C-alpha cells in the first residue's frame with residue numbers, strides 16, 4: 714500500500730505535468746476503475762471532457778485534480794499508478810483509464826494491477842471532495858492540529874499503532890512509516906494510546922513528520938516496484954528503513970535483532986531492546 718510520501722510524490726508530478734492543460738477525452742478500459750462513480754463510466758468520461766486541470770491536491774492517500782469547481786478524485790489502492798508519457802506509447806494490459814489532452818501532449822494513464830484503486834468525479838469538490846471530508850488532515854498539512862490529535866488519542870482505548878493507522882484520527886500514516894516513527898521515539902506499537910504522555914505524542918508526531926520528509930527526499934519507498942512517480946520511477950527510501958521489513962537484522966541503534974510480530978493481519982516491526990513490550994498492551 715503506498716503511503717503519504719509515495720502519494721505526495723505522485724501529486725507533485727501530476728501538478729508539474731498537467732496544470733493548465735485541457736482534457737480532450739477519457740477512455741475507460743476497465744469499468745471497475747470508476748465503480749465509486751455512481752452515474753457510471755460514460756457519465757464520468759463526459760463530466761471530464763473539455764475541462765481544464767487547475768491543480769493537484771492531496772489529503773492522506775487521496776489525490777484530486779480540481780477542474781473549475783469540480784474535481785477528479787483518485788485513490789491508488791494497493792497498486793494503482795498515475796503515469797504520464799508519450800500518447801503513442803503502447804497501452805499496457807493494466808491500463809484502466811486513459812486521459813488525452815487537447816494539446817496532443819503527454820497523456821495520463823491510470824494503471825492498476827490489483828484493481829483496488831479507483832477514480833471518481835466529485836461535483837463541487839475542487840476545495841475538498843465530499844467523499845473524503847471525514848478524513849483527518851495529515852501531519853504535513855498546514856491544517857494539521859497536534860493539540861486536537863493529542864486530545865483524541867488520550868480518549869482512545871487502543872494501541873498507539875492502531876490509532877496512528879486510523880485515517881479519521883490522522884491520515885496518511887500506514888504500516889511502514891508507523892513502525893519507523895515508533896522506533897525513532899522508542900515506543901512499542903502496543904502501548905496504550907490513552908496512556909501516553911502529551912510529550913510522547915508530540916515526539917511521535919514529530920518523528921512521523923521527519924520520516925515522511927526524509928522519504929519524500931528519497932522519492933518514497935518501493936517494495937515491489939509498483940509505487941512509482943508519474944514517470945514510472947521508484948524511490949529508494951527502503952535503504953534507510955530502520956525496522957520495517959528487517960526482521961532478524963540488527964537494530965540500527967543497539968544491534969539487537971529486529972522483532973516481527975503479528976498485527977492486524979499484517980506485521981509490526983520493532984526493536985525488542987529499544988521498544989520494550991508494555992506489560993498491558995492494547996492491540
Ligand SMILES: [Zn+2]
Nearest residue numbers: 964967984987
Ligand atoms: Zn534497538
